[in-house]
């Protein structure tokens with residue numbers, strides 16, 4: 001799925017991504033010719049040494065960039081959406097739902113009924 005969730009928010013200084021010329025605002029469309037769905041795809045397909053990253057730039061142009069890196073080395077980008085995909089919401093309608101019982105006027109994200117198991121896996125991976 002190609003969307004703004006794949007947009008780069010930050011490129012880490014000294015990273016392979018910076019050396020290859022990736023910049024904030026670029027959208028990663030493919031790695032090694034594979035379309036990415038979410039952050040798991042990103043980590044899986046960017047794990048190889050020497051990868052090809054296809055980009056959609058803010059001005060609408062596209063480019064293909066060869067990134068030289070070690071196997072397992074992080075590419076060095078942070079995405080605008082940490083999951084690189086829409087978050088899946090709970091479809092239950094529990095009568096006692098703690099989200100529905102929250103007082104009004106709080107931060108908007110506190111009202112989101114998160115039911116995306118990928119977030120649990122992702123947190124576990126990031127803690128390793």
Ligand code: SF4
Pocket residue numbers: 090091092093094096097098099100113114
């Ligand atoms: S967020 Fe939790 S409590 Fe609320 S409806 Fe979903 S499962 Fe039920």
